[in-house]
Each structure stands twice: as C-alpha cells, then as structure tokens.
Amino acid sequence: MSLVPTLRVPIDLGERSYDILIGTGLLADDAGWDDLPRSADALIVSNTTVAPLYAERLAARLATRHRRVLQVALPDGEQHKDWQTLNLVFDALLAAGCDRKTVLYALGGGVVGDMCGFAAACYMRGVPFVQVPTTLLAQVDSSVGGKTAVNHPLGKNMIGAFYQPLRVLCDLDVLDTLPARELSAGLAEVIKYGPIADMAFLDWIEAQLPALLARDKAALAHAVRRSCEIKAWVVGEDEREGGLRAILNFGHTFGHAIEAVMGYGAWLHGEAVGCGMVLAAALSQRLGLVDAAFVARVQRLVAAAGLPVQAPPMPLARWFDLMRVDKKAEGGEIRFVLIDGPGKACMRAAPDALVAEVISAHSAAA
Numbered sequence: 030m031s032l033v034p035t036l037r038v039p040i041d042l043g044e045r046s047y048d049i050l051i052g053t054g055l056l057a058d059d060a061g062w063d064d065l066p067r068s069a070d071a072l073i074v075s076n077t078t079v080a081p082l083y084a085e086r087l088a089a090r091l092a093t094r095h096r097r098v099l100q101v102a103l104p105d106g107e108q109h110k111d112w113q114t115l116n117l118v119f120d121a122l123l124a125a126g127c128d129r130k131t132v133l134y135a136l137g138g139g140v141v142g143d144m145c146g147f148a149a150a151c152y153m154r155g156v157p158f159v160q161v162p163t164t165l166l167a168q169v170d171s172s173v174g175g176k177t178a179v180n181h182p183l184g185k186n187m188i189g190a191f192y193q194p195l196r197v198l199c200d201l202d203v204l205d206t207l208p209a210r211e212l213s214a215g216l217a218e219v220i221k222y223g224p225i226a227d228m229a230f231l232d233w234i235e236a237q238l239p240a241l242l243a244r245d246k247a248a249l250a251h252a253v254r255r256s257c258e259i260k261a262w263v264v265g266e267d268e269r270e271g272g273l274r275a276i277l278n279f280g281h282t283f284g285h286a287i288e289a290v291m292g293y294g295a296w297l298h299g300e301a302v303g304c305g306m307v308l309a310a311a312l313s314q315r316l317g318l319v320d321a322a323f324v325a326r327v328q329r330l331v332a333a334a335g336l337p338v339q340a341p342p343m344p345l346a347r348w349f350d351l352m353r354v355d356k357k358a359e360g361g362e363i364r365f366v367l368i369d370g371p372g373k374a375c376m377r378a379a380p381d382a383l384v385a386e387v388i389s390a391h392s393a394a395a
C-alpha cells in the first residue's frame with residue numbers, strides 16, 4: 030500500500046466550519062477521528078455493496094468512541110435514492126431508540142452521503158453526521174458543502190436540505206475497489222473544476238490523467254485536494270447557492286435531463302455531467318464566450334477520462350421540459366452555467382434555437 034501524508038482542507042462556514050481530511054489509511058488509523066464527538070450511539074449508513082467491504086473497518090474505529098455502533102445497509106443505486114429508502118434510516122434509528130446525540134456516519138458514494146445527510150438533518154430535527162465518502166465523485170464533490178437530498182419521480186434531488194457534516198474523511202485506499210466506470214464518473218467532477226475556476230488545474234489533469242486512471246495515490250491525493258479547495262472556496266462564499274455556488278453545476282443542466290430521460294441509474298451521474306459539460310462548453314462557444322479550441326479541449330479530456338461525449342437521442346421538447354425542472358430555472362426560464370472565458374464561469378439564459386443547435390450537434394442519432 031503506497032502512503033501519502035494526510036492533507037487537511039478547511040471549509041470555513043463560521044460555527045458550521047469543518048475539515049476535509051484526505052489521505053491513505055484513514056479508516057485503519059485513529060488519528061483523523063480523535064476530536065469527533067463521543068456519544069452513546071453511532072449509526073453507520075451504508076449500502077449493500079459498500080458495507081461488506083468497509084463497514085467492519087469503520088465500526089472498529091468507532092467502537093472505542095461509542096457505546097453502540099449500529100449499521101444499516103440501504104439498497105444500492107440511484108433508483109433507490111427516495112423517501113422509501115430514506116425511511117430505512119429512520120426505522121433503524123427509532124427501532125434502536127437512538128437519541129439526538131447519535132452520530133450518523135455516511136459510508137458510501139454520493140447516493141448514501143446525500144441520503145444519510147438528509148436523514149441527519151431530519152432525525153429529531155437534526156443530529157450530527159460525518160461523511161466517509163468511498164467514490165471519487167463523493168470525495169471531490171458530493172460529501173463536501175452540505176447539500177443533502179433524495180430524488181422525486183418528477184425531478185432529481187428535489188427534496189432535501191442544506192446540512193453540513195462535522196468532518197469529511199477521504200480515505201484514498203477505498204478507491205482501489207471502485208469499478209473503473211465509477212472512477213471515470215468521478216473524474217467528470219474533477220475535470221469540472223478546471224473550466225470553471227482553475228485552468229492550471231485543467232493542465233495538470235490533462236498531464237496526470239493516465240496516473241489518475243491507474244489510481245496512483247499521489248495523483249489522486251492532489252486531485253481530491255485541489256477539487257476540495259475549490260469547492261471549499263465556493264461554498265465558503267455562498268453556502269446556500271444564492272449565486273456563485275451554481276457554478277459547481279457546470280454541465281449539470283444538460284446532465285440532469287440525460288439522467289432523468291434515461292431513468293435514474295442508467296447513465297451514471299458523472300457520465301451525464303461529463304457529456305453535459307461538452308454541451309455547456311459548446312453553448313458557451315455559440316454565445317461567443319470561448320473559442321472552438323476550448324470546446325475541443327473539454328471534449329477530448331472528457332472522452333479520454335472514459336466518459337460519453339454524445340447525448341442519447343431524445344426529442345427536443347423533452348430536453349426543454351426536463352431542463353425547466355432544473356433548480357436554477359427561474360420563472361420557467363432555463364439558466365445555464367457557461368464558461369465566460371477559460372477558468373471563469375457565469376450563469377445565463379440562452380436562446381432556445383442555440384440550445385437546440387448544440388443538442389443536435391452533440392447527440393447520438395436516434
């Protein structure tokens with residue numbers, strides 16, 4: 030096992046501030062856990078895939094700090110990110126008589142993290158929780174910043190709350206068991222940070238892509254650290270998405286439409302975002318904000334990361350209906366995160382005709 034020193038990225042939110050720890054061996058070592066609360070009960074919220082791999086290791090860490098370490102394994106998959114599955118967490122808490130000092134530990138990818146966080150926000154009107162993200166996507170994005178949610182049949186992540194964790198513990202070792210397709214999906218969210226905020230990071234990702242795909246720990250550590258630093262900056266400025274935070278949704282307006290039309294889980298979230306970034310970059314070009322070379326560069330990198338760059342065939346009217354459900358839409362007007370020159374994002378509406386052109390140019394034939 031190659032070791033990298035533990036990195037610490039602070040997220041500054043006043044009394045809700047916390048640290049993101051990034052390193053190897055974090056699940057095997059007590060160091061990152063020392064100053065977390067000791068309370069009677071802990072509940073590890075995981076799923077049927079991740080729990081058999083890592084729940085016992087986490088339970089061993091927690092056994093010295095909590096009287097009881099309980100576990101609940103949710104069914105795996107985006108299609109289970111719903112009220113019914115969320116209720117399993119409340120069932121476990123209530124059946125065991127857990128009080129409001131109980132600490133929830135989210136052990137899994139973004140689906141588990143979003144649901145565990147939402148459960149923590151709701152149970153007895155709020156109990157503390159810790160994120161232990163086990164996918165690259167969750168380590169670089171979803172575990173950080175306090176967005177929690179479940180899906181509704183009419184829209185993704187439509188029911189949720191802003192609720193910050195006490196800590197995020199990113200153990201890079203767990204990425205060894207991540208399926209290659211999931212690693213690529215996580216890379217989409219890593220790539221995202223370049224065009225919106227840091228072109229030097231985009232240069233670095235291009236150069237280090239083979240190392241990232243080979244799961245080199247030092248490369249992963251830098252990718253997770255820089256992604257978290259950018260996200261920490263954005264969330265520190267705009268925790269509840271009054272404005273700036275929306276830039277983290279680069280590629281997501283198109284991406285959410287793809288996920289919804291394909292049925293949650295058919296395209297991975299990161300795959301839909303990867304393809305969505307190509308469309309959003311192309312729309313930025315049609316609005317005169319970036320040049321064709323920039324779009325080609327984004328498309329090349331997304332493809333090299335193993336992500337789709339062509340949207341699935343879908344009638345234009347369906348695209349527009351789905352994109353109007355996006356949380357950034359205002360008064361029925363779709364607002365896109367666009368690239369306003371490399372390394373800088375903006376949010377604006379675009380003429381339907383231009384959006385339609387971009388969709389046609391970047392969709393697979395029916």
Ligand code: NAD
Nearest residue numbers: 078105138139140141163164166167171176203206207298
């Ligand atoms: P996921 O949680 O479904 O995990 C992907 C798959 O990998 C699952 O089958 C999971 O069981 C498996 N897995 C997880 N860790 C593993 C490991 N170490 N080894 C082997 N298998 C492992 O998907 P995801 O991509 O992590 O997250 C996507 C979700 O995150 C979406 O629901 C999306 O809406 C949400 N999201 C939230 C935010 C936010 O800010 N809250 C940001 C981005 C995405």
Ligand code: GLY
Nearest residue numbers: 174176274277278
């Ligand atoms: N992933 C988008 C956000 O956290 O705001």
